[in-house]
Amino acid sequence: MMNKVFSFLCLLLLSAKTQAQEPMAEQFRADGKIYVVLAVISIILLVFFIILFRLDRKIKKQEESLKS
């Protein structure tokens, strides 16, 4: 257990020191492009959930009409 904590702390320290070592998508994010991706995804999710809620309501209506 202590071993794990120790090695994790080492990893944190190392990563704090060597920011430039592992290539991440900084340029992509710096250009603000990540927000475009996020906006697209949000639109897709929004449409998906709207469809899901409408389906829910349609089924509920059918159940009501069948009960009466």
Added chain:
Amino acid sequence: MTGHWHIISTLLAKEFKLEFRQKNTLFSSLLFMITTSFVCYHLGQKSLNMTLWSTLFWVIHIFAGFNVTQAHFSSENQGRLLYQYTLISPGHYATYKMIYFSVLLFLLGFVSLLMWLFLGIELQQIYIWLILILINALVLSALLTITSFMSAKLSGNFALISILSLPVLMPHLLFLSKITRSLWQNSPWVMYQKYMLGSGLLVIISMALAFILFPYLWKE
């Protein structure tokens, strides 16, 4: 407890007597195993390495198991089933079928192993192979009692039994392949004992599950 065993042993004795009188299922499966093994021996053209041989051996054993159980359950006609339904409790029926199939499958595997030894396969630690055949027979019989009963009731073809049983057999087959690999690499016991333990556990779980679930299949 002794009452239960008495019922099961009577049923088993009756079934074995029937089998040897009719000579139907057992001998046809035996012939199936022997001919298939012989065909594989020829196709392999004496260059069967251990991986290929053990794969073929277990595959033939499993499909012989499918054959035996399917033939057995589909040859039971409706009248006999009804008669048994009124007399025997499902627990007894499940146990006696499982023991019956285990014995049959073990015999089939044993004879097949003898035949391969005769044809010239070199095997060390034959007693471990026998234990493996026994484990395979037990797991197969537990699983097949359920699935071939279902398949016979649904008048399913051979495909249904294989589709239902093979994926569920996969954990057991994984253990089996690891153990056989250790065997022909001649690894010491400690290398593969955890797989043996796992196999044994799987046998117990399969048989317990089959025993618990069978009564639900049985109700009409």
Added chain:
Amino acid sequence: MKWLQTYWWKVLCVVLIFYTFWAGLLNDVPRLPILNESIRNLYFHVPMWFAMVGLLFMAFLYSIKYLSSKNIEYDIKAKSYTEIGFFMGLIGISTGSVWARFTWGAWWIDDPKLHGAAIGILIYLAYFILRNSSNNQTLIARFAAVYSIFAFVNFIIFIFILPRLTASLHPGNGGNPAFSQYDLDNNMRLVFYPAVLGFLILGIWLSSLLHRIHILQKKYDEQSL
């Protein structure tokens, strides 16, 4: 507000999924070799599997309930949960495959967890074939419930116990450091656990919708007879 009272869990689901995508893409992640940014897949691929196991577990419970009470509604519920669970399993396998192609170099490798996933798909495909193989409803319901129980136990053994015994490339098995050590630092946990919850609730919501559609279908069939 009464609407919110009955639907609160669906709104929670929407919130969680949006949060997963937003935080998943914008938050900082540990910088690791080979994986780089694709570690973010952890927020999407793994919750699919957790949700699948959760849904199949619900199907398992409802199968047991059906066998002990013979109420056909439980059987229809089990069927709906299995259908959505199977669908999520397919998504899990395809996302895992794509992720593997770019990090491990191949679409499919020889790994126990992947085998477990494939076997799970095969098992539940067999379940659906069994379901469609006859017209006798009560017989099929009984058989499918028994098979579901048998299959689920074996499936759980296969995906949770076996990988621990053997060597594997997946994190957490066969000597590789598990989640808790190498990548799931607290930042990632903040997004990971809500993601699991969000996808699980989404799966339950979809299953409940499918269940209600099946019930409606059954009622229409009975009425038209």
